[in-house]
Every structure is written in C-alpha cells, then in structure tokens.
Amino acid sequence: MLVVDVEVPRRRFTVAAAFEVPAGGRLALHGPSGAGKTTVLEAVAGLVAPSRGSVRVGQRRLLDTVRLRALPPAERRVALVRQRPGLFPHLTVAQNLAYGLRPRRDPVARDRVRALVEAMGVGELLGSRPGSLSGGQAQRVALARALLSRHDVLLLDEPFAGLDAGLQAELLELCLAMLAGSAAAAVLVTHDLVAAQRFGERIGVLDAGRVLQLDAPDAVVARPASRRVAELVGYGGFLPDPGLAPGAGWIGVHPDRVAPGASPALGPVLTGTVRGCHPAGGAWTVTLAVSPGGEPVTCRLGAAAAPGAPLTVTVLDPPRFDAAGRARRAAPPTPERARAV
Amino acid sequence: MTSLAPSPGRAVPRPTAAAAAVGVAGALVVVLVLLAPLLALLAHLSPGGVRAALRQPGALDPLAVSLGASALAMLLIAGAGTPVAWLLARRRLPAPALWETAILLPLLMPPLVVGLLLVFVLGPATPIGVALAHLRLSATNTFLAVVVAEVYESAPYYVLQAAAAFAAVDPDLEDAAALLGDRAARRFRRVTLPLAAPGLATAFAVSWARAIGAFGAVLIIAYHPYGLPLQIWTTLQETGLASSLPFALLLLAVALPPPLAALWWSARARRRR
Numbered sequence: 001m002l003v004v005d006v007e008v009p010r011r012r013f014t015v016a017a018a019f020e021v022p023a024g025g026r027l028a029l030h031g032p033s034g035a036g037k038t039t040v041l042e043a044v045a046g047l048v049a050p051s052r053g054s055v056r057v058g059q060r061r062l063l064d065t066v067r068l069r070a071l072p073p074a075e076r077r078v079a080l081v082r083q084r085p086g087l088f089p090h091l092t093v094a095q096n097l098a099y100g101l102r103p104r105r106d107p108v109a110r111d112r113v114r115a116l117v118e119a120m121g122v123g124e125l126l127g128s129r130p131g132s133l134s135g136g137q138a139q140r141v142a143l144a145r146a147l148l149s150r151h152d153v154l155l156l157d158e159p160f161a162g163l164d165a166g167l168q169a170e171l172l173e174l175c176l177a178m179l180a181g182s183a184a185a186a187v188l189v190t191h192d193l194v195a196a197q198r199f200g201e202r203i204g205v206l207d208a209g210r211v212l213q214l215d216a217p218d219a220v221v222a223r224p225a226s227r228r229v230a231e232l233v234g235y236g237g238f239l240p241d242p243g244l245a246p247g248a249g250w251i252g253v254h255p256d257r258v259a260p261g262a263s264p265a266l267g268p269v270l271t272g273t274v275r276g277c278h279p280a281g282g283a284w285t286v287t288l289a290v291s292p293g294g295e296p297v298t299c300r301l302g303a304a305a306a307p308g309a310p311l312t313v314t315v316l317d318p319p320r321f322d323a324a325g326r327a328r329r330a331a332p333p334t335p336e337r338a339r340a341v
Numbered sequence: 342m343t344s345l346a347p348s349p350g351r352a353v354p355r356p357t358a359a360a361a362a363v364g365v366a367g368a369l370v371v372v373l374v375l376l377a378p379l380l381a382l383l384a385h386l387s388p389g390g391v392r393a394a395l396r397q398p399g400a401l402d403p404l405a406v407s408l409g410a411s412a413l414a415m416l417l418i419a420g421a422g423t424p425v426a427w428l429l430a431r432r433r434l435p436a437p438a439l440w441e442t443a444i445l446l447p448l449l450m451p452p453l454v455v456g457l458l459l460v461f462v463l464g465p466a467t468p469i470g471v472a473l474a475h476l477r478l479s480a481t482n483t484f485l486a487v488v489v490a491e492v493y494e495s496a497p498y499y500v501l502q503a504a505a506a507f508a509a510v511d512p513d514l515e516d517a518a519a520l521l522g523d524r525a526a527r528r529f530r531r532v533t534l535p536l537a538a539p540g541l542a543t544a545f546a547v548s549w550a551r552a553i554g555a556f557g558a559v560l561i562i563a564y565h566p567y568g569l570p571l572q573i574w575t576t577l578q579e580t581g582l583a584s585s586l587p588f589a590l591l592l593l594a595v596a597l598p599p600p601l602a603a604l605w606w607s608a609r610a611r612r613r614r
C-alpha cells in the first residue's frame with residue numbers, strides 16, 4: 001500500500017495531494033498541463049522536497065516531514081518512467097536494462113531480464129545505443145528498465161505522450177500486461193482521460209495542485225464532484241437546470257452522453273438550432289444553440305445535421321450542479337433508466 | 342563544446358561548385374596562416390643540428406623539469422578542479438557568478454602580472470613562504486615554484502571547460518540513475534563522469550598545453566630550474582635564434598601529442614553517441 005499525503009509549494013500555488021494505492025493497484029492522475037501532476041510524482045520519488053507531508057509504502061517511511069525523515073531517491077525503491085525516456089546515451093540497450101539490477105550477475109536476474117526483454121519485444125535492440133532508437137522503442141526500453149529495477153512503486157509520468165495515438169494505445173496495453181501480477185503500486189499521470197480510464201482502477205482529477213475528485217473511472221465522468229471536474233473530464237456545455245429556478249442550478253452536457261431524439265425517461269430533452277456540424281472520427285460533432293439563452297452545447301452524434309435546422313436531443317442522466325458549481329445529488333436513477341443508459 | 346557539423350536532417354542550402362571552391366580556398370589560406378610558424382620551424386631545422394644540440398650535457402634537463410612539473414600541475418588541477426567544476430555546473434555554490442569570475446581572473450590577468458603578484462604571496466618573506474620554509478620547501482625558484490606558476494596559468498582553462506562539460510549532462514539522467522538505486526558517488530562514476538568525459542578530455546588537453554608552455558609567471562617566480570620555455574628564452578638571449586629552435590621542437594613534441602590525442606578521443610566519443 002502506497003500512502004501519499006504531501007504539500008509542495010510552487011510558484012503559483014501549493015500542490016497538496018493525498019491518496020492511497022494498494023499493493024498491485026493502479027491509480028491514474030488526470031488533469032490539465034501545469035496542474036501539479038508531475039510534482040506529485042517527483043515528491044513520491046524524492047526528486048522534490050515537500051514542505052509538509054509523508055510518503056510511505058507499507059511500513060517503510062520514504063518521507064515524514066514531522067520526523068524529519070526523507071530517504072534519498074536511491075533508497076526509495078521507486079521506479080519512474082517519464083515522457084523523455086532518459087536512457088543513458090553512453091550505454092547499450094542491454095546495459096541500460098541491467099543498470100538497476102541488484103545483484104548484477106545473478107542467474108535468476110538474468111532469466112528475468114530475458115523473459116521481460118522477450119515479452120516487451122526489445123530483444124533485437126539489445127546491442128543498440130539509445131540514440132539510434134525510435135521514440136516508441138526508447139520508451140519500451142525505459143519501461144522495461146524501470147520494471148527490472150527493484151521497486152515497490154512504479155510511477156509513469158505521461159510516458160507515452162509524444163508518440164502517435166496507435167503506439168500510445170499499444171504501449172499502454174503492454175504496460176498493463178506487464179503489471180499484471182506485479183505487487184508494485186502503480187501511478188500513471190496523464191492528460192488523456194481515455195488512457196487514465198483504461199489504466200486506473202481509480203482516477204484522481206487534479207487541478208491547480210488539488211485532487212478535486214478521487215473516484216472510479218466511470219464515476220468521474222458520470223458523477224463529477226464539481227463543475228470544474230466536469231470541465232476537466234470533457235463536459236462541453238452547461239445549461240440551466242430545467243427543474244430549478246433560473247440561475248439556481250446547472251446541468252452538464254457531455255458530448256458523448258447525448259442521444260438523438262426525445263427520450264424523457266433517460267434525461268432532459270433539449271431542442272435547439274444546429275450551429276455547426278463537423279466530422280469527428282466516425283461520428284459528427286454538432287454544436288447546438290439551445291433556446292432560450294444558455295451557452296451552445298456540443299454533442300457527438302452518429303448522423304450529420306444540417307446547420308440552421310432544428311434538432312432535438314436527450315441529455316443522458318446529466319450531472320447537476322448548484323449555483324456555486326458543487327454537485328447536487330439528484331434522485332438515484334430508477335433501475336430501468338440505469339439499464340437504458 | 343558544440344559540434345560544427347550540421348545536425349542530421351537539417352536542410353543546408355547547397356553551394357554552387359564555384360562558391361564551394363572559394364570556400365575551400367579561403368579555409369586553406371586561414372589554416373596555412375595559422376600553421377605558418379610550424380612550417381617555418383620545420384623548414385629551419387636540420388636533423389644533424391637538432392641531434393647535436395640535444396646531445397650536449399644537461400640539454401634534456403629542462404625537458405624533465407617541464408614534463409614533471411606539468412604532470413604534477415595537471416594532477417593538482419584535475420584533482421581539485423573537477424569537484425569545483427561539478428559544483429559550479431550544478432549551481433551548488435552560493436553566488437555562482439562570483440565563483441566563476443574568481444576562477445576566470447588568473448586567465449584574464451597577464452601572466453607576467455600573475456608572476457609578480459605571486460612573489461608577494463609566496464616569496465620567502467611572506468607567511469606562506471615562512472611556513473613552507475619550515476617544511477624545507479620554497480615556492481620561489483624551485484621545482485615547486487614551476488608547478489605553482491603553471492597551475493595559475495592553466496587551471497582556469499580546465500575548471501571552466503570542465504564546468505561546461507558537466508553542465509551539458511542532463512540532470513534527468515542523474516535522477517534516473519538515482520531512482521535505479523545508485524547513490525551519489527556511484528551515479529557520478531557510472532553516468533555523470535562518462536557523459537562529461539569528452540568535454541573533460543578537451544578541457545584537460547587545452548589546460549595541459551597551457552601548463553607546459555607557461556612562461557610569463559614562470560619567468561618571474563621560477564627562473565630556476567629551467568623548464569623548456571625558459572630554456573628556449575635563455576638560449577635565444579645567449580646564443581641566438583638558430584640554437585633555440587631545437588628546444589622549440591622538443592617543446593612542441595611533448596606539448597602537442599597529449600592534447601591532440603585527447604581531442605581525437607573526445608571527438609570519437611561524441612560521434613559514437
């Protein structure tokens with residue numbers, strides 16, 4: 001069990017994060033650039049010094065500012081993979097992989113290396129220098145090197161950002177396969193919500209140094225704790241709550257949680273005028289101006305809509321927020337409504 | 342130290358054949374001008390003359406002094422300068438600009454002035470001179486004095502270039518080594534030093550050339566025993582240009598190979614990355 005509770009002062013705000021990851025568990029931290037995600041990982045790794053807090057793995061205290069204890073990075077048994085792979089350019093891939101092995105000439109370790117090298121498909125690269133690797137290959141080697149080092153915690157800091165989307169997904173799946181059966185607590189930091197949802201058993205939504213919500217991967221989208229969380233997980237519009245007086249509350253409209261046509265049993269029905277319609281992958285992104293007033297909302301629909309035409313859609317079980325932006329607990333969905341969603 | 346070669350993949354406009362020829366010719370002129378003294382030296386030497394000059398009794402003593410003093414000076418410079426360079430590069434010293442300026446000063450000052458001032462610091466009547474006398478040592482007109490003068494003339498070249506070499510090592514790589522279980526000394530040995538090595542070799546090369554050729558400060562504080570530069574100077578004064586040339590050749594023969602080897606190794610190490 002990794003238990004983190006740290007405060008790290010930064011120029012514009014203090015990063016204050018608290019979370020737990022069970023041994024063998026996976027947490028994803030999701031948030032915009034500059035939210036402090038990397039700082040949290042660096043505090044766990046010992047690369048920045050928190051002003052207050054503690055980090056512990058099981059009974060091992062890596063950091064405890066009250067007891068004035070801070071293990072140096074070399075003794076933390078924390079592995080870190082960053083966006084820049086950080087391979088040693090003067091060593092071959094094989095030497096990079098073996099760098100963290102202790103003891104170094106151990107037959108058991110050699111078997112482990114061989115098995116992992118095979119599983120990660122880096123066997124042909126062993127004699128190469130990092131400078132000659134492609135981005136994807138370098139990141140595979142960096143991941144393998146981290147997995148081979150002695151670690152209780154695996155930190156992944158946007159490890160696949162900068163690679164093409166297909167490769168990102170492939171490496172994420174590879175990473176998950178490698179983690180299966182591992183006893184390490186893993187934390188992935190990413191601004192890609194889909195990757196966060198695929199990786200994390202839980203997701204922490206981070207903004208301006210605060211963990212705004214720590215929840216199940218579907219729950220952060222289905223039940224965002226605040227309007228800010230909703231914005232960060234992709235809600236593209238907020239409309240006055242039809243059940244309340246004007247200005248007293250809002251519903252959030254997520255582009256992926258809108259169905260064409262009127263189905264009042266599934267959620268509020270909106271009627272408006274199509275402002276714009278653009279292809280988005282296999283679907284269409286439709287901008288809808290809803291009367292009366294209210295900002296335009298975006299939704300992803302299976303069929304194109306002509307600009308200027310009227311359009312009726314149903315917002316599926318939207319989250320509701322009070323005037324201050326806090327989530328309002330709506331009545332729990334009836335069983336048939338939940339099934340339909 | 343950056344490479345002058347264009348980075349791969351960058352489009353360099355192709356010159357026309359005539360422009361290329363002019364460029365090569367121009368570069369050749371520059372190189373010939375720079376190498377002219379060396380060519381002149383070779384043109385004015387006869388193997389017999391060199392042999393005769395160097396066979397005289399005691400003729401090779403200055404060579405021993407120069408090699409010994411420079412080797413000791415470089416040992417001191419590398420031993421004390423490398424940690425200082427690392428501290429400078431990693432901004433571990435308070436007021437880094439002040440430190441850099443202080444290290445740069447001996448390089449900026451004329452060597453003759455450095456020599457004069459050293460007399461006031463290390464002369465027999467100074468506290469340091471007295472202390473050295475207790476140890477039966479003296480820092481004027483001794484082998485030790487040659488070493489001290491050479492250190493003052495060449496240390497800044499090493500320390501500042503070594504600091505640049507360390508600064509060029511990505512701190513993320515040192516962090517990576519730490520997280521893979523290496524404590525400070527081990528990651529310095531396994532990551533920082535090998536990555537900075539080509540730059541350190543260049544720094545060492547330049548500094549060695551300065552040390553073995555040191556003249557100004559040596560002339561003032563260490564007139565005896567003669568190293569090669571002073572041998573050249575006194576021979577020139579006493580018997581003229583022609584008889585000092587064999588010693589010039591000797592000085593070049595010992596001063597140039599180590600730095601050239603270091604530069605060659607450094608260029609090769611950089612290419613291999």
